[in-house]
Amino acid sequence: MPDLKILLEDAPRKRVLLLGNEAIARGILEAGISVVTTYPGTPASEIGDSISEIAKEAGLYMEYSVNEMVAVQVAAGAANSGVKSLTAMKHVGLNVAADMVMTLAYVGVRGGYVIVTADDPECYSSQNEQDSRFYALLSNLPCLEPSNPHEAKEMTVTAIEISEKLELPVLLRTTTRVSHTRGPVQYGKVVKPNLRGDFIRDMKRLVMVPAFSRPKHDVLLRKVAEAKQVSETSSYNEVVKRGGEIGIISSGSAFNYAVEAANLIDLDAGFLKLGMTHPLPEKMIAKFLQSYRKVVIVEELEPYLEMQIKAIAKDHAPNVEISGKMTGDFFPRQGEFSTRLVAIGLSKITGKSVLIDFQKISEKFAEATKGLPSRPPILCAGCPHRASYFVIKKVGGETAVYPDDIGCYALGISPPLNVGDIMICMGASVGTAQGISKTTGRVTIATLGDSTFFHAAIPGLINAVYNNSRIVVAVLDNQATAMTGHQPHPGTGTTGMQTPAEKILVEKVAEGCGVKYVRVVDPFKTREATAVLKEALRQPGPSVVVFRSPCTLMDLREKRRMGIKIVRAKITDKCTNCMACIKLLGCPAIFLDNKVAIDENTCTGCGLCISICPYKAIEGSCAE
Amino acid sequence: MKEFNIVLAGVGGQGTLLAAEALGIAAVKDGLNVRVSEIHGMAQRGGTVVSTVRIGENVLASTVLEGQADILLGFEPLETLRNLKYASEKTLVLMNTERIAPTELAAKNIQYPDVEEIVRKIRSFTQKVMLVDAPKLAKKAGSNLAQNVVLLGALAGTGLMPVKTESLVSAVEELVPQKHLDTNIKAFELGCASIEETEEKT
Numbered sequence: 126m127p128d129l130k131i132l133l134e135d136a137p138r139k140r141v142l143l144l145g146n147e148a149i150a151r152g153i154l155e156a157g158i159s160v161v162t163t164y165p166g167t168p169a170s171e172i173g174d175s176i177s178e179i180a181k182e183a184g185l186y187m188e189y190s191v192n193e194m195v196a197v198q199v200a201a202g203a204a205n206s207g208v209k210s211l212t213a214m215k216h217v218g219l220n221v222a223a224d225m226v227m228t229l230a231y232v233g234v235r236g237g238y239v240i241v242t243a244d245d246p247e248c249y250s251s252q253n254e255q256d257s258r259f260y261a262l263l264s265n266l267p268c269l270e271p272s273n274p275h276e277a278k279e280m281t282v283t284a285i286e287i288s289e290k291l292e293l294p295v296l297l298r299t300t301t302r303v304s305h306t307r308g309p310v311q312y313g314k315v316v317k318p319n320l321r322g323d324f325i326r327d328m329k330r331l332v333m334v335p336a337f338s339r340p341k342h343d344v345l346l347r348k349v350a351e352a353k354q355v356s357e358t359s360s361y362n363e364v365v366k367r368g369g370e371i372g373i374i375s376s377g378s379a380f381n382y383a384v385e386a387a388n389l390i391d392l393d394a395g396f397l398k399l400g401m402t403h404p405l406p407e408k409m410i411a412k413f414l415q416s417y418r419k420v421v422i423v424e425e426l427e428p429y430l431e432m433q434i435k436a437i438a439k440d441h442a443p444n445v446e447i448s449g450k451m452t453g454d455f456f457p458r459q460g461e462f463s464t465r466l467v468a469i470g471l472s473k474i475t476g477k478s479v480l481i482d483f484q485k486i487s488e489k490f491a492e493a494t495k496g497l498p499s500r501p502p503i504l505c506a507g508c509p510h511r512a513s514y515f516v517i518k519k520v521g522g523e524t525a526v527y528p529d530d531i532g533c534y535a536l537g538i539s540p541p542l543n544v545g546d547i548m549i550c551m552g553a554s555v556g557t558a559q560g561i562s563k564t565t566g567r568v569t570i571a572t573l574g575d576s577t578f579f580h581a582a583i584p585g586l587i588n589a590v591y592n593n594s595r596i597v598v599a600v601l602d603n604q605a606t607a608m609t610g611h612q613p614h615p616g617t618g619t620t621g622m623q624t625p626a627e628k629i630l631v632e633k634v635a636e637g638c639g640v641k642y643v644r645v646v647d648p649f650k651t652r653e654a655t656a657v658l659k660e661a662l663r664q665p666g667p668s669v670v671v672f673r674s675p676c677t678l679m680d681l682r683e684k685r686r687m688g689i690k691i692v693r694a695k696i697t698d699k700c701t702n703c704m705a706c707i708k709l710l711g712c713p714a715i716f717l718d719n720k721v722a723i724d725e726n727t728c729t730g731c732g733l734c735i736s737i738c739p740y741k742a743i744e745g746s747c748a749e
Numbered sequence: 750m751k752e753f754n755i756v757l758a759g760v761g762g763q764g765t766l767l768a769a770e771a772l773g774i775a776a777v778k779d780g781l782n783v784r785v786s787e788i789h790g791m792a793q794r795g796g797t798v799v800s801t802v803r804i805g806e807n808v809l810a811s812t813v814l815e816g817q818a819d820i821l822l823g824f825e826p827l828e829t830l831r832n833l834k835y836a837s838e839k840t841l842v843l844m845n846t847e848r849i850a851p852t853e854l855a856a857k858n859i860q861y862p863d864v865e866e867i868v869r870k871i872r873s874f875t876q877k878v879m880l881v882d883a884p885k886l887a888k889k890a891g892s893n894l895a896q897n898v899v900l901l902g903a904l905a906g907t908g909l910m911p912v913k914t915e916s917l918v919s920a921v922e923e924l925v926p927q928k929h930l931d932t933n934i935k936a937f938e939l940g941c942a943s944i945e946e947t948e949e950k951t
Binding site: 128140141142144167168170171249250272273301302305306307308309378380381382384385388389463464465481483486487489490492493494497498499500501502503504505506533536539540541608610704707708711712713715716717719726727 | 760761762769770773774776777782783784785786787788789794795796797807809810811812814815816817827828830831833834837849850851852853854855856858859860861870871873874893923
């Protein structure tokens with residue numbers, strides 16, 4: 126990673142290579158945004174992370190909030206005190222924040238406020254691939270949709286301007302391919318942040334009791350009408366190419382594929398590119414539709430544009446033939462798009478042939494890669510979760526049920542650990558465990574991480590105590606929000622401003638929630654951890670076992686920094702090649718080189734294989 | 750130059766992201782338009798990773814079309830194979846010989862396939878294959894972790910890159926920690942020289 130100080134440079138017109146998310150961070154500085162709140166989540170994490178690196182120097186306030194709902198609440202408080210604010214989250218984070226967002230739309234904001242939501246078509250690092258643009262329709266909030274890093278930066282500034290004009294929060298919706306694409310970004314001027322707000326008491330505006338909500342709904346609908354005017358004249362909604370045999374309407378990454386795909390099949394098409402996708406510029410779209418006999422809508426995920434454009438066509442251009450994913454099935458509603466996919470769709474619609482024989486490439490590729498071993502993401506060598514799951518599986522066996530949660534530990538589903546029976550959303554392990562335990566009477570061990578515990582599991586835990594559910598909650602505490610890049614959380618003792626904070630311990634919270642049996646163990650001390658977990662299973666009510674050991678990636682970095690030598694595990698000649706280490710642990714450092722071997726570059730010296738080897742044939746350091 | 754496409758394929762943790770970013774920075778230094786795609790999060794944890802770099806005036810999308818890679822830079826033999834769909838007869842496959850065994854192999858008691866066998870399969874797509882012993886060169890430079898920079902050097906050594914070698918070196922300088930700078934510069938030079946030397950043999 127380059128030095129993020131580059132984001133601070135007040136050098137208008139400078140051209141810099143930035144990740145989409147870093148470009149949004151730069152946009153934050155150019156918009157004069159002063160409060161940034163976030164909960165990390167791929168593909169949105171680097172927005173908050175970049176700001177965290179530079180916040181002090183830039184003079185703004187940032188925080189890793191405990192979850193997305195709280196992040197929006199904090200920012201809404203700031204924005205209603207007149208301070209420009211932004212909250213960043215992944216798409217499913219918006220579900221967590223939705224209760225707040227829906228009514229914040231009624232309340233509005235006094236300072237500008239932007240909510241960034243990053244969708245993840247193809248589920249690269251997510252549990253679903255929802256199309257968050259529907260939140261714009263649902264909440265009536267304006268929505269901007271960039272197609273590349275430079276636009277992402279520009280639109281962050283524009284979003285604040287629109288928000289200030291309409292006194293409404295504005296959604297900035299990216300996808301993985303925008304957030305995680307690097308491209309040249311041209312800098313504008315940095316605007317000095319202003320953290321000083323003033324709160325003006327105004328109950329009719331801010332207190333949403335029914336009598337005040339009803340008129341605010343009218344206000345919101347009037348603002349939508351005003352936003353439509355903004356959309357009609359926005360430079361982000363633009364006919365980028367006129368004429369041609371057909372018209373193509375597109376937005377976001379899909380626009381990039383559509384242009385390249387049209388070139389690939391030698392299709393002369395006109396293009397309407399939509400960057401403000403709520404509310405849609407009805408007049409502009411109507412005019413575009415009227416200039417063609419055939420119009421194609423190219424968009425990723427749901428037919429969000431297509432549904433609305435068809436409604437516009439009914440009133441303004443009833444004879445135009447509209448193709449997309451609702452009619453004719455030319456493009457899928459699931460998965461990520463590519464130039465290939467769009468070229469094939471356009472070719473079906475127009476009869477133009479694709480010049481590259483993709484079918485032949487696919488066949489040749491299938492032939493060359495027959496029997497190729499897969500390489501799914503797995504727990505890292507030395508990951509403490511491997512030790513925790515080894516213990517949990519040893520105690521719970523095949524009969525226990527293992528509700529699982531969102532984070533690195535979800536990788537425990539891979540063989541040979543095979544732990545994880547139901548995994549849906551943040552914190553759901555604790556809730557679903559209760560329903561399973563109550564109805565099946567089976568031993569139920571919920572596993573979740575430290576950051577997830579604080580984010581969404583505490584109400585579930587209180588529920589388990591209150592309703593006396595016989596579950597074990599195993600908190601795999603690796604002292605970080607590890608999967609998304611080791612961001613701090615309430616249990617780490619550090620804030621997003623990189624200042625020390627009160628360290629909130631999972632075990633204290635569990636005790637405070639009324640859990641009677643709470644223990645903390647070191648997962649690498651497998652015998653002790655096993656004994657504790659067995660005891661937890663015998664409790665009449667809910668119990669909490671915290672498996673605490675730092676993420677190995679952080680630990681290694683720290684050891685390297687301190688110059689501490691790592692004692693790696695070594696196979697000795699006592700090895701009988703029984704394969705127990707491979708069959709029980711699935712550690713990526715252990716491989717077969719005619720017989721069992723340990724890769725010296727990968728091994729972290731965690732010692733787990735040493736403690737489980739039946740023949741004591743592995744040497745090194747070990748916690749037991 | 751219409752466009753120049755590089756696909757970088759490897760295993761999470763091998764430093765493909767840094768290599769791809771260096772290529773992007775070098776392109777911007779040379780005043781070129783560029784898009785780099787990356788995969789973060791879940792996909793990185795020891796799993797297969799692919800980054801793509803596209804350089805060219807009209808490039809919009811950051812991902813590469815099947816068969817359209819100018820160079821497929823393989824950080825690991827099996828991962829090179831897994832991304833062969835980006836190759837065609839015009840593609841140069843530049844492959845690190847360092848093998849990282851997927852855990853599936855050990856679990857099923859299967860040996861890692863011969864690199865020669867993998868090269869044979871690559872040749873069914875293109876005759877232009879070059880191997881780089883990056884671990885050897887990285888260790889020679891001072892750190893096994895510098896394999897990604899060895900491979901960047903090898904890319905420069907092909908003489909095919911649309912970016913200047915000095916821009917690439919200066920991008921590496923921006924990205925690696927100051928205290929490892931010498932090791933990385935050495936790694937780059939060794940990678941570069943290794944290709945220039947073997948150019949004729951393949």
